[in-house]
Amino acid sequence: MVKLVKATSCPEYRSTDIRRRSEYVRKVKVLYGVETLVVTQYCCRQCQTTFTDGIEGVKKGCKIADEVKRKAIDIYLEGPDLEEVMKRLSEDLRV
Ligand SMILES: [Zn+2]
Incomplete structure (x- = not known):
């Protein structure tokens, strides 16, 4: 999640x-689909640092949720080759 x-x-x-500076849409690949999140960008009035809302379960700047990466590793550890991993992932993700 x-x-x-x-x-x-x-x-x-x-x-x-x-x-608040702006809002933008981030699409994140999760298991069973794509999650769309509206992220707000902010600017600090004290030090002018710009930053955004965070997304739990996704590494900063990444488009793929940690759960999907874990799944890929799980499948990989079961032994199929890379092609099979991709195939099974795309079935799970329904892409
Ligand atoms: Zn600041």
């Missing part, structure tokens, strides 16, 4: 004096 984690303070000095 992935979950949007709203940013409430600047990651640098924990200032809560932040300003």
Whole structure:
């Protein structure tokens, strides 16, 4: 599962004096589909750092949820070759 984690303070000095800058849509590949999340970008009024909401279950800047990566590793450890891993993943993801 992935979950949007709203940013409430600047990651640098924990200032809560932040300003919303923009919103954008992030698509994340999860098991059984694609999750669409609206992420807000903020700017800190104190130190001008820009940052965004976080997404739980997804590495920063990554389009694939950790659960999908774990699944790929699980399948891989069962022994099929890479082609089989891709095939089984695409079946699970229904892409
Ligand atoms: Zn700041």
